[in-house]
Amino acid sequence: MSELWVKHCGISHTGSFKDLGMTVLVSQVNRLRKMKKPVHGVGCASTGDTSAALSAYCASAVMSHKKMEKKQQKKIMEQEFKGQTRLPKFAIPKSYNLYLQPDLFACNFSGTVEIRLTITEPTSFIVLNSLELIIHEASFTSESNDQKCLPIDVVVDDEDEILVLPFDEPISVGDGVLKIEFSGSLNEHLRGFYRCTYLDGETKKNMVATQFEAVDARRCFPCWDEPALKATFRVAIDAPVELTALSNMPVADEKIHGNIKTVTFQESPLMSTYLVAVVLGVFDHVEQTTSDGIKVRVYCPKGKRDEGKYALSLAVKSLDLFSQYFSMGYPLPKLDMVAVPEFSGGAMENNGLIIFRENELLQNDLMSSASRKQRLAIVMAHEVAHHWFGNLVTMEWWTHLWLNEGFATWIEVKYARLVNETFDDVCYKKGSSVVRMLQGYLGDAIFQKSLSAYMKRYAWGNAKTEDLWSVLSEVSGVRVNSMMDSWTKQKGYPVISVKLKDQFLEFEQAQFLSSGQASNDANWIVPITLILGSYKRRKTFLLETEVGRFHLSDLDQSSNGDPISFGEDLWIKVNVEQSGFYRVKYENKLAARLKKAVVDNQLSATDKFGILDDVFALCESCELPLSNLLSLMDVYRKELDYALLSRLMDICYSILEVSTDAIPGSVNDLKAFFISLLQFSAG
Known part of the structure; x- marks a missing residue:
C-alpha cells in the first residue's frame, strides 16, 4: 500500500501508515473496490478503474493533510511566536552577506541577504525580524548535505514585526544559509533605510542614510534584530558613480557598470544589527591619523x-x-x-x-x-x-x-x-x-x-x-x-540628612522627591565620602542601613597624623567633590560652619557648587525654607568661578519666577538683593 501512496500521491513517506492517515485510506479503498462507486466525480465502472479512484482519493487526502498541516502550523505560530518580546533561539545568525540596490529616483530599494545560521535544535520554522518589507523569495540550504529547502509559506506579522518561514520537514541541527530576496521603500521618517535631500547648486537631490537603533534594522533587511545576536557583516551596495558610498568598514572592491557602481566593503567583526550603517551622498572630506595609525x-x-x-x-x-x-x-x-x-x-x-x-x-x-x-x-x-x-x-x-x-x-x-x-x-x-x-x-x-x-x-x-x-x-x-x-x-536617589550630637555624626537616608514627600521605603547602599576641616582629613565608608552613627574620632583619617580639633569651628563636608549621587541636608549648626568655610575659601569650586545646588533642590522640594537658601547665597558674593556664577544666576531667575506668583510683594526686594549679590563678579 505504501507503493500505491508513492505512485498516486507523488510523495514518499518513511513513517507508519497511521502517521499519514493511511488506516483510513486503506479501508476506504477496499470499500470502493467492493462497491465500485465513483469518488469525488471519478467514475469507477470496473475494478480496472480502481487505480483512478485511488489516485483521486489520495490527492484529496494529501490536500486535506496539507490543510491540516497549515492549520497546525498557524496554531503553533500563534502559540509560540505571537506576542513574544524575544525571538526563539533555535536558529542563531553567524554572518550576513547583505546586498542593497537603492533607486534614488523611484525612492525604493531591493536587496538580497544571505545569513549563515546555526540551527541549535530541529525546527520546522525559521523566525526572524522584518518590517515594511516585501519578501519575494526565501530558501534554506543545509551545509551538511547541500540540500535546498523552500518554505511552504511566507508569514509576515507586522504587529509583532516578525517573518515566519515554515518548512514541511524539520531542519536538522547544524549550519546552513538562509537566503532572502526582498524590497522596500526609502522612507522619509528618518529611521531604517531612509532618504533625505541635499542641495546640488540650486537643485534638490536625494541621498540615503540609515538609522537602525534600537529596532529598525528590520526595516532595511530581514535579520535577527536583537543586540545579543551579534554576527559579522559583509555589505555591498549599488550607487550612482558620482556618489560616495560609506559603511562600517573600508571599501574592499568597487566595480562600475555604466553609471552605477557596486561597492563592496570588508567584512566587519562581530557586531549587533543596530550598529550596521550605510550612507550614499556627495561629500568632501578631511582626514588625520591617530598615534596608533x-x-x-x-x-x-x-x-x-x-x-x-x-x-x-x-x-x-x-x-x-x-x-x-x-x-x-x-x-x-x-x-x-x-x-x-x-x-x-x-x-x-x-x-x-x-x-x-x-x-x-x-x-x-x-x-x-x-x-x-x-x-x-x-x-x-x-x-x-x-x-x-x-x-x-x-x-x-x-x-x-x-x-x-x-x-x-x-x-x-x-x-x-x-x-x-x-x-x-x-x-x-x-x-x-x-x-x-x-x-x-x-x-x-x-x-x-x-x-x-x-x-x-x-x-x-x-x-x-x-x-x-x-x-x-x-x-x-x-x-x-x-x-x-x-x-x-530601584528608581530615584536618596537625600542624606547629617546631624552632629555629642561628637557623634548621625546619618539618615530617605528617598529624595521633588514633591518633598520623602519616602523611607527605599534603601540604598551609599558610598559616603566626607572631609573634616581639611581635604587632608578624608573618610570613606558605606551607609548600608537607613540610619548610621559614627564618632568623630573614628572618622579622622588625617594623612599627616596631625591631631584634629573637634571644636565649634570644625566644618564637615559630605559628598566630597560631588562624587556621590545623592543630596545632603545639614542641620543648621553644620550648615553655618560650612558657610564660613565658603567665605574663607577653604572648599573647592565643585564642593561649593554642590552645597549651593543641594540647598536649592531642598528648598524647591520644601525641605528647607527660602530664608536658608538666601542666607547661603549671600556668602557667594565674591565668587568668580564660571560654573558657580552660572548656577547662582539660574537660581536667582528661578526664585523670581516662583515669587512673582507666590509672594509678589517680595519681588522688588529679591531683585535688589540679587543685583547686590552679583555686583562683585560683574565688576
Whole structure:
C-alpha cells in the first residue's frame, strides 16, 4: 500500500501508515473496490478503474493533510511566536552577506541577504525580524548535505514585526544559509533605510542614510534584530558613480557598470544589527591619523571641508585618550564621521561610521559659538566612547541599555575637558552619575584596571549589568554587585540628612522627591565620602542601613597624623567633590560652619557648587525654607568661578519666577538683593 501512496500521491513517506492517515485510506479503498462507486466525480465502472479512484482519493487526502498541516502550523505560530518580546533561539545568525540596490529616483530599494545560521535544535520554522518589507523569495540550504529547502509559506506579522518561514520537514541541527530576496521603500521618517535631500547648486537631490537603533534594522533587511545576536557583516551596495558610498568598514572592491557602481566593503567583526550603517551622498572630506595609525575622516557637504576640521581634531584626541585609558586600542581599521542634513538624533555611534546631524558636526570658526563647540566636544566624546562601551562590549538586551549610555556619558564628562579645553558645564544623567560615584569610591587606579579587564573579557560579545559588577568585584575586592543593585534596580536617589550630637555624626537616608514627600521605603547602599576641616582629613565608608552613627574620632583619617580639633569651628563636608549621587541636608549648626568655610575659601569650586545646588533642590522640594537658601547665597558674593556664577544666576531667575506668583510683594526686594549679590563678579 505504501507503493500505491508513492505512485498516486507523488510523495514518499518513511513513517507508519497511521502517521499519514493511511488506516483510513486503506479501508476506504477496499470499500470502493467492493462497491465500485465513483469518488469525488471519478467514475469507477470496473475494478480496472480502481487505480483512478485511488489516485483521486489520495490527492484529496494529501490536500486535506496539507490543510491540516497549515492549520497546525498557524496554531503553533500563534502559540509560540505571537506576542513574544524575544525571538526563539533555535536558529542563531553567524554572518550576513547583505546586498542593497537603492533607486534614488523611484525612492525604493531591493536587496538580497544571505545569513549563515546555526540551527541549535530541529525546527520546522525559521523566525526572524522584518518590517515594511516585501519578501519575494526565501530558501534554506543545509551545509551538511547541500540540500535546498523552500518554505511552504511566507508569514509576515507586522504587529509583532516578525517573518515566519515554515518548512514541511524539520531542519536538522547544524549550519546552513538562509537566503532572502526582498524590497522596500526609502522612507522619509528618518529611521531604517531612509532618504533625505541635499542641495546640488540650486537643485534638490536625494541621498540615503540609515538609522537602525534600537529596532529598525528590520526595516532595511530581514535579520535577527536583537543586540545579543551579534554576527559579522559583509555589505555591498549599488550607487550612482558620482556618489560616495560609506559603511562600517573600508571599501574592499568597487566595480562600475555604466553609471552605477557596486561597492563592496570588508567584512566587519562581530557586531549587533543596530550598529550596521550605510550612507550614499556627495561629500568632501578631511582626514588625520591617530598615534596608533587609525585613519579618521570627516565627510562634509561639498565646499565645507574647513567646517569639519574641528570635529576631526576632537575625534583624533578622543581615540587616543580612550585607547590609553582602556588599555585597549580602537578595535576597527577606520573611523568615519559623516554629516547628514536630516537625522533623527544628534549623532549615532554606528561601528566605524558615526552619523551626525549636519548642524551638529560642522563648525564655522567665524560663526560657531563657544557653547556649540562645547556641545560637539561632549557629543564626540560620547559617540567615540561607545566604540568600547556599546559596540565592542554590548548590552545583552535593552533593559541593560544604561551600560552603554551611562558609561558613555560618564566618559564624555571625564574627558571632554581634555578633548576640548574650553568645556565648562556638564549635565549628569543617573547612569553616568552612578558610574562616577563608583569610580570615586573604588579609586581611579582600581576602577581603570577593572574596566580594562571587563573590556578584554567581553570584547566582541555581550554583557549584562551583573557581568560588569562581577569584574569590578574581582579586581577591587569590594562587593560591588550588592552595592550597585540598590542604585540600578530601584528608581530615584536618596537625600542624606547629617546631624552632629555629642561628637557623634548621625546619618539618615530617605528617598529624595521633588514633591518633598520623602519616602523611607527605599534603601540604598551609599558610598559616603566626607572631609573634616581639611581635604587632608578624608573618610570613606558605606551607609548600608537607613540610619548610621559614627564618632568623630573614628572618622579622622588625617594623612599627616596631625591631631584634629573637634571644636565649634570644625566644618564637615559630605559628598566630597560631588562624587556621590545623592543630596545632603545639614542641620543648621553644620550648615553655618560650612558657610564660613565658603567665605574663607577653604572648599573647592565643585564642593561649593554642590552645597549651593543641594540647598536649592531642598528648598524647591520644601525641605528647607527660602530664608536658608538666601542666607547661603549671600556668602557667594565674591565668587568668580564660571560654573558657580552660572548656577547662582539660574537660581536667582528661578526664585523670581516662583515669587512673582507666590509672594509678589517680595519681588522688588529679591531683585535688589540679587543685583547686590552679583555686583562683585560683574565688576
